[in-house]
Amino acid sequence: MRALVDAVTAITRVQDDPEQMLEQIVEAARTVSGAEYAALGIVGPDGRTLDAFLHTxxxxxxxxxxxxxxxxxxxxxxxxxxxxxxxxxxLSLHPASQGFPPNHPPMRSFLGVPIRSGEEVLGHLYMTNKEGGAGFTDTDEALITALAGQASIAIEMSSRYDKERELTHRLQRLVEVNTVLTTERRVDHALQQIVNAAADLVDATYVGLGVLGEGRDSFSSFIHTGMDPGLVEAIGDLPVGRGVMRAVMVGGRAIRLKDIGEHPASVGFPADHPVMRSFLGVPVAHRGRVIGDLYLTDKRGEQEFTEIDELIATALASQAAVIVTNADAYERERALVAELRSADEAKEAFVHHVAHELKTPLVTIRGSLQALEMGRKGLNDAQRTQLEQMAVRQLDTMMDMVNNLLELASIESGRSPLVLEAVALGPVVDAALTSAPPPEGTVVDLDPCADDRVTADRRYVERIVSNLLTNAYRHGGPHITVRTTSDDDGVTLSVIDNGDGVPASLVPTLFERFVRGRESRGTGLGLGLVKALAERFGGSVSYRPADHGGARFDVRLQHPDAAGTPDVVV
Structure with missing residues (x-):
């Protein structure tokens, strides 16, 4: 009994150091039991094999x-x-005995007791070769059982210390990762670092992070680690967010599984994909909105992921959410800046164009008026009339430009009321010819179908036709055809001339403002207005060379039944 007291005293002295406690317990067990050999084994995560072994x-x-x-x-x-x-x-007579390895000393008598914590067996403490060749006694068993109780305390303390050290290491690693991420500007690199950190901190064999696309039905990007490039190539397509991953995102909470295949949402694995068992998935969310998920599979050394693993994965997922959200905000801001810059440039170009276009007729008008003033007595009637007509033509050009600009602005801003109704194209073409009659020597052939009806604003269709006719008068040949054709998808109204057609260099920008040929007498706004008017009620306009030379403009319009019930849009 004195030996036991001395042993407990020695153990107590090192109670703040679990490893030394265990060494003292093994030595004390050999001393109090009179054994030649003593050892202590600690069970590993599988509950059967030994993870640590101390002996004396x-x-x-x-x-x-x-x-x-x-x-x-x-x-x-x-x-x-x-x-x-x-x-x-x-011990050799016990049915479980497996003998000894080479060079192992002989052992006969044996006493082994489990080290328990409640119902859980943490390991064992055993002695062999009782001194004097006798067997171990009931007293020996009672003493060793008492020491096994001390060993249980030491093992739990050691486990707790290990967990605390591991948690401290993980938290330090999280801080390091966060520090690195604050300086990483490349989103894909930052997400890859999060995935790598998750594999390291949670001891996962495979880790993946998926980010949902705009439609939110599949991943637009997927970052992963754990598989070599050859295996990734053999598998083929990367995950798009189905099965258990989808369940994580839809539920908006973490899912921990011992076997992913047992979850009802599991959809299995594609060919050549490694089998995965344990699973931990956490949503990547920002302000309650799920934008992806971070998942880890096959916990190394253990059968399933722990609550601490989940906390760490959740922290990393939060960092990923911030990175993705900030990147999206940055891209939106950059796009807005580019849009504003483009609008600013367009405004400057527009002002420049308008100033230039107005300057030319103003110069002509001024020159005509100055000539009239200076040559009041020396000019004959014909000369005065010519100068006056020149000034009037330039005034008309300026008025056309101003009216077109005002109309374009009204249409593009949505201020101009739009009255949609079923419109018969035949009468509209006739009205357009009345407002824009052909000049002398120009013939317009009409080939409309009386039954061709579209959903549109009658005023706008008439303006489209008159603008296309005016364009053909100015730039086309003496023969113009207006034709309508209908199919299941809509009606095409075509204005075709037999002139020289549009130069190839002008075609890409033909419907932009102030675009015109060198010899053009127009304002360069007519075709832009046609495009704006057509698009206002769901139509479109296009250009292609005519079949036998010349230009062909096609305006595509909707059938009344395709456009739905006529309405008024303000």
């Missing part, structure tokens, strides 16, 4: 000759599995 009684040379330490098989495994003390006068 053998010199280092013998230990080296034996080689590998016990892993918990044979009689040692029986103590763990049965969870009760085992006393044997000759």
């Amino acid at each position: 009684g053998m010199d280092p040379a013998t230990v080296e000759r034996i080689g590998n330490l016990p892993t918990g098989h044979g009689i040692l495994g029986a103590v763990i599995v049965e969870g009760r003390a085992l006393r044997l006068p000759d």
Whole structure:
């Protein structure tokens, strides 16, 4: 009993150091039981094999000759599995005995007791070769059982210390990752670092991070680690966010599974994909809105992920959400800046164009008026009339330009009321010819179908036709055809001339403002107005060379039944 007291005293002195406590317990067990050899084994995560083994009684040379330490098989495994003390006068006679490895000293008598914490077996403490060749006694068993209780405390303390150290390491690693991410401007690189950190901190074999696209039905990007490039190539398409990953995002909460295949949402794996068991998935969310998920599979060394693993994965997922959200905001801001810059440039170009276009007729008008003033007495009637007509033509050009600009602005801003109704194209073409009659020597052939009806604003269709006719008068040949054709998708109104057609260099910008040929007498706004008017009620306009030379403009309009019930849009 004195030996036990001394042993407990020695153990108490090192109670703040679990590893030293265990070493003292093994030595104390050998002393109080009178054994030649003593050892203590700690069970690993699988609950059967030994994760640590401490022993006393053998010199280092013998230990080296034996080689590998016990892993918990044979009689040692029986103590763990049965969870009760085992006393044997000759351990070789027990059915679980597996003998000894080469160079191992002979052992006969045996006493082994489980180290327990409640119902859980943490390991075992065992003695062999009782002094004097006798067997171990009830008193020995009681003493070793008491020491096993001390060992249980030490093992739990050691486990707690290990977890605390591991948690401290993980938190430090999280801080390091966060520090690195604050300086990383490339989104894909930042997300890859998060994935790599997750694999490291949570001991996961495979990690993936998917970000939902605009439609939110599949991943637009997917970052992963754990698979070599050859395996990735063999698998083929990357995940798009189905199965359990979808369940994580839809539910908006973490899912931890011992076997992913047992979840009802599991859809299995594609060909050549490695089998995955344990699973941890957490949503990547920002302000309650899920934008993706971070998932980890196959926990190394354990059967499933822990609550601490989930906390760490959630922290990393939050960092990913901030990175993705900030990147989206940055892209939107950059796009807005580019749009504003483009609008500013367009405004400057527009002002420049308007100033230039107004300057030319103003110069002509001024010159005509000055000539009239200076040559009041020296000009004959014909000369005065010519100068006056020149000034009037330039005034008309200026008025056309101003009216077109005002109309364009009204249409593009939506201020101009739009009255949609079923419109018969025949009468509209006739009205357009009345407002824009052909000049002398120009013939317009009409080939409209009386039954061709479209949903549009009658005023706008008439203006479209008159603008296209005026364009043909100015730039086309003496023969113009207006034609309508109908199919299941809509009606096409075509204005075709037999002139020289549009130069190839002008075609890409033909419907932009102030675009015109060198010899053009127009304002360069007519075709832009046609495009704006057509698009106002869901139509379109296009250009292509005519079949036999010349220009062909096609305006595509909707059938009344395709456009739905006529309405008024303000």
